[in-house]
Amino acid sequence: MTNTNKSTGISVRDLHLSFGNTKVLTGVNLEIKAGEFFAFLGPSGSGKSTLLRAIAGFGPQPQGQILVGDRNLAGLPPWERNVGMVFQSYALWPHMSVRKNVAFGLVEKKIQAKLIDDKVEAALSLVGLLDYAERMPSQLSGGQQQRVALARTIVTEPDVLLLDEPLSNLDASLRVQMRRELLSLQRKLGLTTIFVTHDQEEANTTADRMAVLDQGIVQQIGSPQSLYDHPENLFVAGFLGTANILSGELVDVKGAKKLILPTGEQLAIENSALGTGSLVLRPQNISLSKNAEMSGLRGKITHREFLGAQVRYLVDVANTQIVVDQSHAVDQPILELGATVGLVINSRSAVFLAERQKANAA
Amino acid sequence: MEQQSTIAGQKPSNKRSFTDRIFPSLSGTALAAIFIATLLFGFLILPVAKVIYVAFLDPNSGALTLQNFGDFFASSLFRESFFNSFYVSAMSVVLASVFALPLAYITSRFEFSGAALIQSLGFIPLIMPPFVGAIAMQLLFGRNGSFNLMLANYGINIPFMEGLNGVILVQSVHYFPFILINLSASLRNIDRSMEESAQNLGAHGLRLFRRVVFPLAAPGYLAGASLVFIKVFDDLGTPLLLNVNNMLAPQAYLRISSIGISDPMGYVISFILVAFSVFSLWASFLLMRGKDYATTQKGGGGLSRRKLSTRENVVAYGIVIAILALVLSPHIALGLLAFGTIWSYSPLPDGYTLGNFNTMFGQSGAYIKNTLIYAGAAAFLDIILATAIAYIVLRTKIVGRQWLDYMATAALAVPGVVLGIGYLRTFNDFDVPIIGKPLASWWVIIVVALMIRRLPYALRACMAALQQVSLSLEEAAENLGATRSRTIRKVVIPLMSGGILAGFVTSFATAAVELSATIMLVSSNSDAPLAYGIYLFMQTPSGRGAGAALGILAVVIVAAGTMLAQFIIDRERKTRTGDQ
Numbered sequence: 001m002t003n004t005n006k007s008t009g010i011s012v013r014d015l016h017l018s019f020g021n022t023k024v025l026t027g028v029n030l031e032i033k034a035g036e037f038f039a040f041l042g043p044s045g046s047g048k049s050t051l052l053r054a055i056a057g058f059g060p061q062p063q064g065q066i067l068v069g070d071r072n073l074a075g076l077p078p079w080e081r082n083v084g085m086v087f088q089s090y091a092l093w094p095h096m097s098v099r100k101n102v103a104f105g106l107v108e109k110k111i112q113a114k115l116i117d118d119k120v121e122a123a124l125s126l127v128g129l130l131d132y133a134e135r136m137p138s139q140l141s142g143g144q145q146q147r148v149a150l151a152r153t154i155v156t157e158p159d160v161l162l163l164d165e166p167l168s169n170l171d172a173s174l175r176v177q178m179r180r181e182l183l184s185l186q187r188k189l190g191l192t193t194i195f196v197t198h199d200q201e202e203a204n205t206t207a208d209r210m211a212v213l214d215q216g217i218v219q220q221i222g223s224p225q226s227l228y229d230h231p232e233n234l235f236v237a238g239f240l241g242t243a244n245i246l247s248g249e250l251v252d253v254k255g256a257k258k259l260i261l262p263t264g265e266q267l268a269i270e271n272s273a274l275g276t277g278s279l280v281l282r283p284q285n286i287s288l289s290k291n292a293e294m295s296g297l298r299g300k301i302t303h304r305e306f307l308g309a310q311v312r313y314l315v316d317v318a319n320t321q322i323v324v325d326q327s328h329a330v331d332q333p334i335l336e337l338g339a340t341v342g343l344v345i346n347s348r349s350a351v352f353l354a355e356r357q358k359a360n361a362a
Numbered sequence: 363m364e365q366q367s368t369i370a371g372q373k374p375s376n377k378r379s380f381t382d383r384i385f386p387s388l389s390g391t392a393l394a395a396i397f398i399a400t401l402l403f404g405f406l407i408l409p410v411a412k413v414i415y416v417a418f419l420d421p422n423s424g425a426l427t428l429q430n431f432g433d434f435f436a437s438s439l440f441r442e443s444f445f446n447s448f449y450v451s452a453m454s455v456v457l458a459s460v461f462a463l464p465l466a467y468i469t470s471r472f473e474f475s476g477a478a479l480i481q482s483l484g485f486i487p488l489i490m491p492p493f494v495g496a497i498a499m500q501l502l503f504g505r506n507g508s509f510n511l512m513l514a515n516y517g518i519n520i521p522f523m524e525g526l527n528g529v530i531l532v533q534s535v536h537y538f539p540f541i542l543i544n545l546s547a548s549l550r551n552i553d554r555s556m557e558e559s560a561q562n563l564g565a566h567g568l569r570l571f572r573r574v575v576f577p578l579a580a581p582g583y584l585a586g587a588s589l590v591f592i593k594v595f596d597d598l599g600t601p602l603l604l605n606v607n608n609m610l611a612p613q614a615y616l617r618i619s620s621i622g623i624s625d626p627m628g629y630v631i632s633f634i635l636v637a638f639s640v641f642s643l644w645a646s647f648l649l650m651r652g653k654d655y656a657t658t659q660k661g662g663g664g665l666s667r668r669k670l671s672t673r674e675n676v677v678a679y680g681i682v683i684a685i686l687a688l689v690l691s692p693h694i695a696l697g698l699l700a701f702g703t704i705w706s707y708s709p710l711p712d713g714y715t716l717g718n719f720n721t722m723f724g725q726s727g728a729y730i731k732n733t734l735i736y737a738g739a740a741a742f743l744d745i746i747l748a749t750a751i752a753y754i755v756l757r758t759k760i761v762g763r764q765w766l767d768y769m770a771t772a773a774l775a776v777p778g779v780v781l782g783i784g785y786l787r788t789f790n791d792f793d794v795p796i797i798g799k800p801l802a803s804w805w806v807i808i809v810v811a812l813m814i815r816r817l818p819y820a821l822r823a824c825m826a827a828l829q830q831v832s833l834s835l836e837e838a839a840e841n842l843g844a845t846r847s848r849t850i851r852k853v854v855i856p857l858m859s860g861g862i863l864a865g866f867v868t869s870f871a872t873a874a875v876e877l878s879a880t881i882m883l884v885s886s887n888s889d890a891p892l893a894y895g896i897y898l899f900m901q902t903p904s905g906r907g908a909g910a911a912l913g914i915l916a917v918v919i920v921a922a923g924t925m926l927a928q929f930i931i932d933r934e935r936k937t938r939t940g941d942q
Contacts, residue, residue: 056562057561057562058558058561058666077561077566078558078561078562078566079561079562079563079564079565079566081562083562084562085558085559085562087555087558087559088555089553089555091553091555091556091558091559093556093560093574093577093578094578095577095578104560104563104565104573105563105564108563108564108565108569109564149559152559152563153562153563156563156564
């Protein structure tokens with residue numbers, strides 16, 4: 001089945017949503033490009049599923065605009081929106097065969113029977129389940145059910161595809177395979193897709209761009225790499241990977257910028273701003289030296305975890321604990337517990353977030 | 363497997379139980395199983411088999427024949443009775459569903475503030491056995507009842523209670539909460555995503571209902587409906603009290619009681635009743651098998667609900683109040699009858715008095731005493747048997763133990779009137795030693811009948827209670843040195859006690875108002891329990907007041923029992939989850 005629609009982008013403008021008196025989504029603004037695989041990432045309760053469902057038309061009426069292509073969906077009931085949604089539980093109707101499940105949307109559109117059969121078979125072939133057409137959902141595995149749910153949605157040629165935590169009900173071993181299949185299917189169809197997840201690895205590996213949400217507010221939008229390398233606040237920094245946070249004051253000392261920690265150490269940092277704030281350091285951007293005098297920052301190794309490709313050290317330094325990852329090659333020696341080491345920071349990789357950038361809040 | 367006398371590698375222990383000494387090759391539980399099986403066989407399987415057998419027996423020659431069935435279908439009265447029973451049962455289900463459907467729809471589709479009111483609607487009809495309210499309904503809705511007397515001013519007369527209609531109305535008002543609970547549960551089991559995914563693909567309104575909601579709710583509803591069908595089909599008390607004799611159950615009763623236990627027609631009818639019961643139970647089982655449509659998804663199950671507009675709220679409350687009024691009518695009518703002086707051909711009783719209660723208590727001492735003994739003994743025996751069967755089925759590996767469960771549950775398929783006839787036929791020639799009477803005429807046979815009839819429910823309660831007791835609790839006791847019987851006594855039974863107690867109370871409350879089997883087995887008025895007393899009182903217009911008073915007593919007993927059982931279960935659940 002080739003994509004015969006023009007791909008459509010999605011715009012969300014100034015969206016606010018409340019359940020009764022509780023504000024659940026505040027001031028959401030997003031532009032999703034046509035053909036993009038876009039992720040909503042956030043912890044439980046962040047509002048990501050609520051946002052997805054609002055685009056599909058479920059839940060309370062939001063204020064603000066939702067545009068798919070140039071169609072404004074606000075006020076339209078779910079059955080008139082033509083946005084395809086795959087539910088977390090797949091929601092296959094147990095009293096209908098796979099074929100009837102997949103044909104459902106086409107029957108609603110009153111398409112003639114022969115054409116329905118052709119389309120259903122094309123969709124099932126696309127997900128590799130043509131031989132299962134007469135089975136009942138209870139006879140399928142989780143992964144197969146998900147593919148049927150996908151086929152059921154894409155067969156109706158929706159403008160966009162919405163996936164609500166599609167991988168969380170699958171076994172861990174299946175998830176990696178399924179996310180690659182989802183991505184390649186999406187590329188093949190060219191369908192603008194929104195994918196909701198709480199797992200940053202899933203989002204990082206599949207999304208073109210993503211929006212990180214916390215407590216109903218969009219924290220940052222960007223590609224996985226840009227969010228990881230240049231987080232705009234502490235929440236995003238911590239959510240997308242392990243982050244060491246060092247708080248202090250950034251001052252100008254004889255023309256060079258230095259971060260002064262509460263315990264007195266000074267770190268040379270490249271940054272344009274000044275003032276109090278936090279330094280975000282990724283574990284892999286710090287190196288440890290046995291020669292502690294070489295560095296301004298000294299600490300003691302308290303824990304050590306051998307992870308194969310890396311060794312992870314927990315170092316007590318400046319009244320706080322820092323995670324440091326050293327890559328490991330065959331027979332490379334590992335540092336001892338209790339050893340005093342010097343920390344060398346790659347100052348170009350560190351991100352300084354000024355005081356007001358802890359997190360975006362209402 | 364229960365041998366405590368030798369454990370591999372150890373010296374034989376001295377702790378040999380009593381049963382070990384007498385029957386060294388069988389354990390205590392195996393003996394109990396055999397005893398229970400014999401009991402169930404003797405008091406359930408055998409009498410019913412006998413009834414079925416006699417249906418095929420020529421009364422004169424003793425040879426096997428189909429002539430009795432031929433005679434049955436040749437008679438227009440019997441053909442009519444057959445059709446009527448079918449018709450009444452089906453219509454009762456339909457009417458009960460008509461009452462239940464709007465309420466189920468309102469509670470599952472909308473956020474309705476009167477939802478608690480609807481739940482109480484579900485409880486009220488169940489506490490009054492249908493035959494108790496029947497006479498009172500007659501006075502309210504009958505040809506010369508309150509309603510029609512008022513409508514006579516407009517020249518209208520609605521045949522609410524004419525003939526079969528009366529039975530249908532009484533039964534549907536009584537059984538509608540069962541259908542309501544059933545329908546609500548079926549709708550609640552439908553995951554919200556079933557509905558939303560259909561909406562996402564373009565369906566809504568009636569199409570959505572037809573393609574998704576109805577097919578998913580139907581099996582659960584039909585399973586419940588077929589159980590109601592069979593309960594109405596088998597009921598003897600209500601048609602009897604309404605003087606509707608052209609139905610199968612009353613015909614069986616009349617043939618046996620007036621012509622005698624050798625009359626083959628009674629047995630033919632019994633066979634038909636049992637056959638239909640078995641068929642309905644089997645159909646109900648088939649409908650539910652493999653159709654466990656309940657799914658779990660975050661956010662809970664059930665269809666999505668929307669708020670009601672003011673106008674819709676008014677309509678909803680109107681419907682609820684109208685049905686509430688209908689549901690309360692037997693209770694109101696019974697109250698009026700019990701507290702009234704003379705009530706006939708007038709919308710309300712002529713006056714009010716406590717005199718009926720005086721008469722009732724004066725004449726009913728024996729009825730009340732008998733009921734307490736019969737129902738108490740039956741309930742007590744029920745929980746002993748039920749606990750034993752539950753333990754044997756769930757905790758032992760005795761061969762064929764499932765058959766104990768099947769036999770006990772088979773009592774559901776046996777109508778009370780058939781059990782009564784079976785006992786009469788089987789035990790009439792069996793003289794009880796010492797007492798010197800045939801077993802069929804001894805009051806104990808009534809206790810046995812009540813016990814057998816209530817056993818399936820007690821068994822379900824005990825099995826549920828035992829399933830809540832984790833096996834590891836017993837294993838811990840045995841690990842610390844307790845024998846099997848000590849473990850049962852000190853660990854299992856105490857932990858089951860809430861469920862057992864609730865089972866006892868429910869058995870008692872429902873046995874206290876059983877009529878179908880009782881009416882066949884009562885041999886003299888001094889042996890009669892409450893339900894039979896009500897039947898006797900209601901035979902004459904002057905006795906109806908006292909009969910209603912006795913009916914109120916019956917209702918109070920059932921209501922108190924039901925609430926007590928619910929309280930025990932709730933308290934049990936609270937302590938269980940509180941300790942976790």
